[in-house]
Amino acid sequence: MTSRVTWFCLTLALLVPQAVLAAEKPNIVFIMCDDLGYGDVHCLNPEHGKIATPGADQLAKEGMTFTDAHSGSSVCTPTRYGLMTGRYSWRTKLQSGVVTGFAPCLIDADRPTVASFLKEHGYQTAIIGKWHLNFQYCDAQTGKPYSAKDFKSPPVGTKIPDGPLARGFDTYHGFHHARDMQTVIENDTVIAHDPPINMLPRLTRKSVEYIDQHANDDKPFFLYIPLGSPHTPILPTKAWQGKSGLGDYGDFVMETDNVVVEVTKALQRHGLADKTLVIFTSDNGCSKAAGIPQLADKGHIVSAHLRGSKADIWDGGHRVPFLVRWPGKVKAGSKSDQLICLTDWFATAADVIGEDVPAGSCEDSVSFLPALAGEAIASTRAGVVHHSISGHFAYRQGPWKLALARGSGGWSSPNEKQAAKTDAPKAQLYHMMDDVGEKDNRYLTETSIAERLLKQLQADVERGRSTDGPKSKNDTKKIDLWKSEKN
Numbered sequence: 069m070t071s072r073v074t075w076f077c078l079t080l081a082l083l084v085p086q087a088v089l090a091a092e093k094p095n096i097v098f099i100m101c102d103d104l105g106y107g108d109v110h111c112l113n114p115e116h117g118k119i120a121t122p123g124a125d126q127l128a129k130e131g132m133t134f135t136d137a138h139s140g141s142s143v144c145t146p147t148r149y150g151l152m153t154g155r156y157s158w159r160t161k162l163q164s165g166v167v168t169g170f171a172p173c174l175i176d177a178d179r180p181t182v183a184s185f186l187k188e189h190g191y192q193t194a195i196i197g198k199w200h201l202n203f204q205y206c207d208a209q210t211g212k213p214y215s216a217k218d219f220k221s222p223p224v225g226t227k228i229p230d231g232p233l234a235r236g237f238d239t240y241h242g243f244h245h246a247r248d249m250q251t252v253i254e255n256d257t258v259i260a261h262d263p264p265i266n267m268l269p270r271l272t273r274k275s276v277e278y279i280d281q282h283a284n285d286d287k288p289f290f291l292y293i294p295l296g297s298p299h300t301p302i303l304p305t306k307a308w309q310g311k312s313g314l315g316d317y318g319d320f321v322m323e324t325d326n327v328v329v330e331v332t333k334a335l336q337r338h339g340l341a342d343k344t345l346v347i348f349t350s351d352n353g354c355s356k357a358a359g360i361p362q363l364a365d366k367g368h369i370v371s372a373h374l375r376g377s378k379a380d381i382w383d384g385g386h387r388v389p390f391l392v393r394w395p396g397k398v399k400a401g402s403k404s405d406q407l408i409c410l411t412d413w414f415a416t417a418a419d420v421i422g423e424d425v426p427a428g429s430c431e432d433s434v435s436f437l438p439a440l441a442g443e444a445i446a447s448t449r450a451g452v453v454h455h456s457i458s459g460h461f462a463y464r465q466g467p468w469k470l471a472l473a474r475g476s477g478g479w480s481s482p483n484e485k486q487a488a489k490t491d492a493p494k495a496q497l498y499h500m501m502d503d504v505g506e507k508d509n510r511y512l513t514e515t516s517i518a519e520r521l522l523k524q525l526q527a528d529v530e531r532g533r534s535t536d537g538p539k540s541k542n543d544t545k546k547i548d549l550w551k552s553e554k555n
Contacts, residue, residue: 093190093421094394095344096290097331098413100151101324101389102144102198102246102299105354107372108321109389116369119318120311123328124391127348131393132402132440138409138464139352140432142378142385142478143457144200144245147351147410148294149174152181152201152235154414154425154433156453159532159542164459167202169244170216173230174201180429182414184236186290189423192282194239195232196274197294203231203244205258221251226258237292241274243267246299265303267296268320272327276334283338290417293331297324300357314366317358342395345420349410350388353378356479375506379457379478381471382506386454398440406445407464408436409452431533431540448536450524458484460551463525464500470511470521471496474552484552494553497521525549 107113111125112133140150145166146157153175160174167174175181183193204213205222206229214222232240233256240256243249249264262270275293282289297320304311304319308326312318328348335341354360354370355378363370376382390408392398415433418425425433434447451465460477463470471477472495475487482490497511497518511518529547532540 093288095288097346099293099348101295101350103355103378104350105370106374106387106389107370112389113372118368119321121325123325124348127391127393130400132398132404134390134404136405136407137388137390139386139388140411141455142352142380144351148200150411151413154411154430156432158455161544169248171202173203175235180426181236182417185426187236189421190287192287192289193237194278195237195292197242197271198296200245203228221261222258224258228256264301272330276330279334314368345394348391353385373504376476376480380480381456381460381462381473381477385478404439406439407452412436449534461549463521465521467499467501468517469498469500470518472550
């Protein structure tokens with residue numbers, strides 16, 4: 069009898085640590101807005117932010133605000149690639165701009181994603197929203213891929229062989245990108261054509277439904293909610309029209325923020341709020357389509373204290389809101405000024421669940437988990453690479469930022485064509501602690517610093533990775549650092 073009891077206790081002792089580890093894996097909700105400017109979140113821009121964002125503000129109150137967080141690019145597709153893979157998108161064939169669908173997925177089939185990684189380690193994985201990383205639309209009977217010339221909106225029943233379900237997600241409900249927003253997809257099939265004005269309410273509803281359906285499951289979930297708002301088409305629904313007093317864009321930002329409110333309510337309703345890591349961010353800065361000058365006339369500054377906006381190499385293009393709530397792990401009302409990038413999410417997710425990142429991934433990903441505990445990030449990366457819509461590069465190391473562009477490298481004035489007609493130097497160097505508005509270009513006076521940053525950028529590009537690890541390869545040899553000035 070004694071031996072049986074001893075064996076039972078020994079078995080129980082072996083099983084308990086595994087159960088405890090499983091219990092410690094939080095649910096994860098990652099909300100990424102589309103074209104939401106740093107200054108569009110009221111708590112980040114209290115003086116010049118005129119749009120009410122109670123959902124995001126409450127997250128900040130209950131969690132941590134990162135004040136120096138950056139997207140991997142100042143435009144949609146590259147940022148999403150970096151978030152999913154932990155690798156800069158400019159290491160692929162996509163050297164500028166965005167993808168438009170009706171083409172094979174930008175993420176190679178054999179490359180791990182944060183979704184496939186979490187799934188491998190016991191998570192249920194779902195994406196509800198915008199993919200924008202390419203996939204093929206195929207005839208359901210023949211399997212033949214359609215082209216964009218065949219259909220503006222692929223017919224109901226069209227199959228998608230290389231979409232999110234083929235890149236680690238169990239569940240997908242959403243659309244590819246803004247110009248194809250009317251094409252509603254569920255898992256690997258086009259299920260409906262619906263006016264774009266209905267998409268944001270749809271994503272809100274589906275996100276809440278997912279939490280409702282999986283609240284009592286034994287396995288944790290990773291719910292990725294890449295919204296299509298407040299990107300164009302700017303279409304607040306009737307219930308939100310007129311609420312901001314700033315026109316359609318302000319109303320649309322408020323309706324976007326309401327996703328945070330509704331998701332939070334769902335987590336609280338099921339007693340999951342204390343068991344869930346929630347992250348809220350944006351893929352890049354606010355777009356000029358929002359009517360930036362008109363909003364400024366009404367007192368709302370979309371980029372707050374930053375220069376530029378979506379598409380630019382200046383910080384207004386890629387410094388983004390980044391709020392984290394994780395009760396019991398992250399101190400309420402805390403702030404971090406440590407430099408992070410959305411490519412860092414993959415390594416952080418691995419750290420959160422206590423696993424190593426998989427081979428062939430995370431070349432540009434550093435865990436920011438220590439920052440959530442108020443500690444310094446232990447980084448093997450020398451700096452962070454920024455990238456504009458036109459493919460212009462910048463490199464940030466400590467307080468210094470080197471931009472290889474004469475002007476914005478994007479849409480803001482002076483753009484590259486405009487700057488080329490002036491005596492502007494071929495590059496820009498800013499001390500971001502003293503000059504966060506990027507007004508005092510020191511490229512011609514701090515030459516040794518500029519040379520050091522350029523050398524490090526070149527090394528990070530050529531080595532195929534910016535973190536420690538085995539040398540990796542870029543997918544292309546055609547990575548041109550100097551877009552406006554050939555050296």
